[in-house]
Amino acid sequence: MIRNVLGSVLALAGAAAAVLSPFRDWYDGRLGRHYRIEELFTGITAGRPGPLGSILLAFLFAALLTVVGVVLRSRLLVAAAGVVVLGFTVLWMVRQGQALGSLAVAGDGSGLRWGVAEAAAGGVLLLVGAAVMSGRRPARGTHDQPYKAPGSENPDTWPPTQEPGPSVQTSTLPEPEPELYTGPDPAAHHPDEGPDADGRPRR
Template sequence: MLRNIFGSLLALIGAALAVWSSFRVWYGGRHGTDIRVDDLFTGVGVTPATAALLGSLFLPLGFAALLAVLGVLVRSRTAVGAAGALVLGVTVLWMVRQGQSAGSLTAGGDGLDVGVAAAVGGGALLLLGAAVMRGRTIRRYAEPSAPYPMPSEQPPAHPYADASAPPPPPAAPLDSGYRPEDDDTLTLPPLPPDRPLG
């Protein structure tokens, strides 16, 4: 839980830095919103032509920030990590194109400025946030257990019974017949009728 909160916080800070960087100076006094996103994919390099807001570096950086926010909402490490990779990829690609146009890259003064640093930091925070987050936990339910076995015809053996001992003989059936020769009841002679009892 704490890892998800901390990772989400890092990701949101990284997304905010990525968007903020497009409004800061990148190189030679030019803001990220003045650099055309088309220049990243042409062989000419970065041109001095200005760009509209949705045609500038704001477009890929804003999309990465939106992807990061959606990834935080659904707790997707993949989406947050992809947003960080997009921010760093755009920044590195811009540096390559700017180096082709200027012949070399310098830092400070008319060189690399705070916008590039903010973009790199934002992308790094997004990747760090994706690494810290635990993501969504998938609960796996147990397989259904096998049905109970049908009771067998024979009763189960006693758990402490000796397996090598022969089984006990079957019980003899009860006989309800009467046999006079087996009767061991004591028979007394009858008393005389005139003799009182007691």
């Protein structure tokens, strides 16, 4: 929480510095908002564009990214804003150096001025703020909780007493009773029955 607050303060300060820098002198008494955005890609000229056609527009876009990144606690958006500010500042220095042959810093008011330094400092503050921020942490929900062991909901029945393996189902139907034999006992012996010694049946 503290890191997010500190990083947000640094990022907002950097965005404010970047937005204010085009209203200051950049080189030899010329304001930063007097440079066209397309001049950073085609070459520096002496023309003066309107506010929305100058380098101020790029810095306003970076400030918008910063505000959204701070609200969403997105380090990526804040870092992207810092890259935009530093990128346009360095690109301007390259084009200005190509137009004049060199860049110089003079004490009489000519050469590089405080506007460029303020823009560069704003970009650095944005990158530092993105590095300090801890970002948004994922919400702790049910997916973040460890899985419970099977049967741990009812510890009285754990561990199971049944051995692993296929279960054998037994029939609960009653077994059929054997039929009773009501005839004569085949094991009983009657001496009057059967053939006699000569093989003739007895009467």
